Amino acid sequence: MTTIRLQNTKTRKREDFVPIDPQNVRMYLCGPTVYDRAHLGNSRNVLLFDVLFRLLRHIYGADHVTYVRNFTDVDDKINARAAETGRPISDITEETVGWYHADMDALGAMRPTHEPRATQYIPQMIAMIEDLIAKGHAYAAEGHALFAVDSYADYGALSGRSVDDMIAGARVEVAPYKRNPMDFVLWKPSGEGVPGWDSPWGYGRPGWHIECSAMAHDLLGATFDIHGGGNDLQFPHHENEIAQSSCACPEGEFARYWIHNEMLQVEGKKMSKSLGNFFTIRDLLDQGIPGEVIRIVMLGTHYGKPMDWTAAKAAQATKTLKAWRKLIKGAEEVGPDQEVVDLLADDLNTAGALMRLHAMAKEIAANPQKDCHIEKAVFLSSARLLGLLTEELGGWDAATVDLSAFADKLGALRAQAMETKDFAAVDAMKSMLLGAGVEVRMSKTGVELEAGPAFDATKLEDV
């Protein structure tokens, strides 16, 4: 059996992955706060965990992996969006969950086993907070419940920082009801117009961190295998999750392996909603870029390295996938190439696995006279382990956009120009099409248009 090795943030070492229970490998990924469209950066760990999910299912069996990714549907950012727009909170969260599913489906990400919503786990959160208070790790003050950071000696171990360093680096909210400025909110009071639930500390709502601890505990138990998120969540979110869960369940270990992805950047800075330097997955899809192209670009850089999105990468990926899809016509799955499996098992080396796929494709293409039946089947199975060349993502290479109206129009303009000998309108339309990355072929028999690798539907002008 293949052994997976993972770079574990907790130990700062690359370790052999040994599941607690090979019959039920369990992992948790911090999901989105649902008030807006997901930006491209948000897809990075979704795609990484999707590949990990597929790899674990391949190694341990499809029914032996439990993957949980939550929706944070109670949060001050959601309340603010509702106040701005005058819309009910539930409309906003429902709509955003629908968008999220549509966008991640378009990238070929499998749905996790469970997608818990925070608002459905309020009783479990209240129970965990009560337990933390009973054990002396938390306290109630002025309608709040707070975690007492100095009650947990290992606080900061994940990021390897001292509490003093963390105070210096973080925007710690000083509040009169806190015993220590580092103490963080488990529960806070809700005023009018803000969602709330009755609790032993009054009418209120949970803090963000307790949500993940309560949902992970309920669905995965006191000890589970893998926990992930972006490295921007290491502190404070993951430190706080660890503190809460370890103190509430000292018999458990919470998560054994922690995986943190680096950021998708824009001009050297993290792409983020707060910085406003983002574009959404939907923006790219609406430009006519297929989800499969986005997926292969995102998997083209190891998750531990920062990366950029560029149009050149997308154009190259389009060419590659078109060629690969042609190559596998009629092929059926047999099982993946062991080298691809080994590369993915080596700390999810998706970039290396793609290189191997390129080499395999090259070899098949170099032997056009040979049938390559088995080679094609192995190639297809290997690509599918990365969620590529799947049926769900198929079909885009044939006709991403319907260019027939443009072809008809150009044909008509040309016929007219043949009579008038004025080709200005034909030239203008041709240069508009070329500018949008359309390949134009005009022959005696007609006009043929095809979206080229640099195709950009937004540059097409109406005719």
Ligand SMILES: Nc1ncnc2c1ncn2[C@@H]1O[C@H](COP(=O)(O)OP(=O)(O)OP(=O)(O)O)[C@@H](O)[C@H]1O
């Ligand atoms: N630029 C990015 N690259 C990779 N992952 C990211 C990026 N931005 C956010 N993430 C990850 O996406 C998930 C959801 O993050 P979140 O909703 O906080 O997005 P955000 O853009 O950082 O929002 P905000 O700026 O409002 O905090 C988290 O796992 C986070 O680590």
Ligand SMILES: [Zn+2]
């Ligand atoms: Zn979380």
